[in-house]
Amino acid sequence: MTEEAIFQGCLKNQAEAQRELYNRYSPKMLAVCYRFAHNREDAEDMLQEGFIKVFSQIHTFQNKGAFEGWIRRIIVHTCINNLKKNKRFNESVDIAYANGIQIREESVPSIVQAKQVVECIRMLPVGYRTVLNLYAVEGYSHKEIGEMLDIEESTSRSQYTRAKQMLEDILIRKKILQKPKEKVEWLAAIR
Numbered sequence: 001m002t003e004e005a006i007f008q009g010c011l012k013n014q015a016e017a018q019r020e021l022y023n024r025y026s027p028k029m030l031a032v033c034y035r036f037a038h039n040r041e042d043a044e045d046m047l048q049e050g051f052i053k054v055f056s057q058i059h060t061f062q063n064k065g066a067f068e069g070w071i072r073r074i075i076v077h078t079c080i081n082n083l084k085k086n087k088r089f090n091e092s093v094d095i096a097y098a099n100g101i102q103i104r105e106e107s108v109p110s111i112v113q114a115k116q117v118v119e120c121i122r123m124l125p126v127g128y129r130t131v132l133n134l135y136a137v138e139g140y141s142h143k144e145i146g147e148m149l150d151i152e153e154s155t156s157r158s159q160y161t162r163a164k165q166m167l168e169d170i171l172i173r174k175k176i177l178q179k180p181k182e183k184v185e186w187l188a189a190i191r
Contacts, residue, residue: 001017001020003067005017006020006021006024007021007058007061007067010055010058011058011059013055018055021054021055022051025068025071026047026051028068028072029047029050029051029071029072029075030043030044030047032072032075032076032079032138033046033047033050033075033079034118034122035118035121035122035129035133035137036076036079036080036082036083036129036130036133037079038126042082045082046075046078046079046082047075049078049082050074050075050078050079053074053078054071054074054075057074072138076134076138077148080130080134080148080149083126083130084149084150116174116176117171117176120167120170120171120174120176121133121167123170124163124166124167124170127159128159128162128163128166129163130149131145131149131156131159131160131163132159132160132163132164132167134148135156135160136160142156142157142160143156
């Protein structure tokens with residue numbers, strides 16, 4: 001079934017087209033949800049809620065840009081709304097700890113699997129993890145993140161900086177980041 005046929009079928013509320021859309025895009029979108037969620041069950045809940053929105057808003061897709069990108073934006077916004085609704089975004093860390101981490105610009109060796117890095121990202125406090133995901137993975141600007149999360153742009157920037165610092169500390173503690181002088185962009189491993 002072509003993407004256009006799936007889209008047209010979903011516009012007509014055809015169960016087969018909806019099932020095909022879900023089967024085609026849910027694995028990638030679950031990975032998006034998983035980066036924001038506290039656990040797999042939360043990620044699956046976010047995914048289901050996101051696809052309900054996709055199906056109910058499919059008539060708003062204007063064929064400008066990629067269909068997958070449109071779905072991804074809905075899923076990301078669903079994750080953000082879920083975090084805000086459950087007040088999980090407000091979880092924080094001890095500022096003394098965050099300020100005590102040395103800033104490093106080194107990277108993860110290229111042999112490190114993205115899964116290991118994602119698992120380390122999931123260890124970050126929700127606020128840090130959310131900003132890191134939105135900026136480094138999803139490509140939103142700090143201004144857009146501020147608007148989405150109802151925070152100042154400067155808060156987004158500082159959360160991102162602290163998230164990177166804390167993530168590097170976690171990667172070093174877990175011996176994933178072993179050669180601090182390597183010039184491989186470690187955030188590339190999570191994309």
